[in-house]
Structure formats: structure tokens, C-alpha cells
Amino acid sequence: MHEEDFTESTDRPSKTKQKEAMHELRDLGAELVELSVGQLKRIDLPENILQAVRECQKITAHGARRRQIQYLGKLMRGTDDAPIRAGLALLRGESAAETARLHRLERTRAQLLEDESSLSEIAARWPQADLQQLRQLRRNALKEQEGGKPPKNFRAIFQVLQELDREGTPPDAGE
Template identity: 55%
Template sequence: MSQPSLYDDEAPSKSQKKRDAEALQALGTELIALSHDSLKKLQLPENLYLAIREAQKITANGAIRRQRQYIGKLMRDIDPEPIREFLAVLRGESDQHTAWLHRLERQRDRLLQDDEALAEFLAAHPDCDVQNLRQLIRNARKEQAESKPPKAYRQLFQLLKSLSPAPGLPQHATASDSNEDDEDNG
């Protein structure tokens, strides 16, 4: 029988732990760059939220470095994946979020072209304001026919966006909380 090696342990190496800590610190640095409203949407633990807000006020290089390290340490106690997904959505790097936006665009176009699509949509979304939806569809059709700026067309998209849960955003954040640049200008 072979002798068990000292390195057969399942625990991560010291180097791996250091890389993980540095990755969390880098993620924390991205959080420092976020606006107050974006940070609120993440619903971070209170101590982490306060540490990030404090880091946003610090201007001294040594102090900000120590604060980043502290934030990285606090982040070891939370799951970083939801934060990474949220940041990917904000950066426009989420394929899942982009596909969701394309589905909404197709749904909007179907609503404008086919009255049966409206009945299907209303069956799927019984809580929708029917009168407002019909008005937006009428106005968007009129805008297209008269080659006017697509104000109602965009409002219809925002309405659809508010009625459909956005992938990659925290559960409490609404779809309209993501970048307004998500919508096409079609």
C-alpha cells in the first residue's frame, strides 16, 4: 500500500485561498464603485453595506486599501454569485438578461401586430392594467403609421419589462431597475 501524501488533503491550498480572497476583494472593489441605489438593490448584510459606504468616502490610499481588504474579509461570509450576476447585468454582460430583453421585444412586436397576442398576454398576466395596455398599443401603432417618435412604443416595452421578472437581478429588484439602455430605440 502506498503511503498517503501530505498533499492529498481535500482542503484548498494556501495559494488557492489567497486567490479566492483576492477575487472577493476585487468584487468588493466593484461594489465600492456602485451608486447608493444599486447597492440598496443588492440587499447586502448590514455590516458589508456599511463598510462599502465607508469606503466610498475614503480618499487616502492606505486607508482605502485597508478598507478593501476588510470588505473582502466580510465577503467571505456571503455567497458572491448573486452579486456577480447583478454586476454582469449592470455591465450588459449577462446573456440570460439579454435573451430576456429580446423576448420582451418580440412580445411587444407581436402585441402591435396581432390582436390575438393581446388576449394571450392578458390570460398570462391577469393583474395587468388592461386599459393602459390597450392605450399604449393603440398609441404605438399610431406612432408607427405616422412615423412619429416611438414614445408609446418605448412605454409599452417598459410596461412589459415591469410585468416580467428579470433574470440575474435580485428578487426584490424590479426589471425597470436595470439599465434604461437595455431597450432598443426601434
């Protein structure tokens, strides 16, 4: 026997590392199964994985569900899991850029409620913004706050700002 027979080869990962990677993919698949249909649509999933996830969501028997999750992990071995992990991080709110963007939108909403002149800043940032709609939502949100009513229009302002930001984030906005 030669000494080189006992040295570790650096060509491929050890069997333990391979198993750990497979278990991570299986756990990632199990996490996907727990998401709602709307959340799954927000993640860019390959068709075969999406189909396997939807099938697993229908299964109620414990053993069958476990096998389907194992199968899902096997399917995920053949795909790039980085976009899936990034999508899950966005859903969980772990992305620092996404958190910063949401905080920026919340500040914009607060400025709008404090002073109507901030509409000019919104128009400069998003030229496609419907200022009349935002003005109306602002008026209604202030009335809601005064009357102690549920913040329906307050939330609607945020949704409009979020949609504007999705349509076209200005290049000078530092995220």
C-alpha cells in the same frame, strides 16, 4: 524524517489558493463599490457589506479607499458570495435566462405594436394586466413613431411588460 512529511495534504487548499480566493473576493468588493445605489439595492447584500460598500463610495483618498476595499474583501470571506456573484451577473446581463426573458419581452412589445390583437395573448399570459393602459401606450407609441418623436411610450410599454413579468411569470413560459 518520514516520506509522508513531504507529501501534500489534501485537507485544506494551499496558501496560494487561499490568497487567490481572497484576491477574488477583494476584486468582487471593488466591483460592488463601482455600482450605483439603485444597482446595489437589486443585489441581496448582507447589511454589514452594504454598509462597507456605501462607506467606501464616500472615500476619495486613494490609500483610504484601497484599505476600505481590503476590509470589504475581509468581510466577504465570512459570507456566501454566490448570491452576490449571481446578482452582479444579472446586472451585467450575463445571465442567459435574464437575456432570454428580455428578448421575449421585446418580441411581445413588437407584436403589440404590429397588431392590437396581441393584447389577448398578453391578457392570457398576465391576467392582472391593465389592457386599457397598454392600448393607450400602443396608440401613443405609434404616434411617436409617425411623428419622429422620442420613444417615450415605446419604452413605457417595455417597462409595463417587465413589471408584469416580475409580478408573475407564468409557469409555462420556457426561459
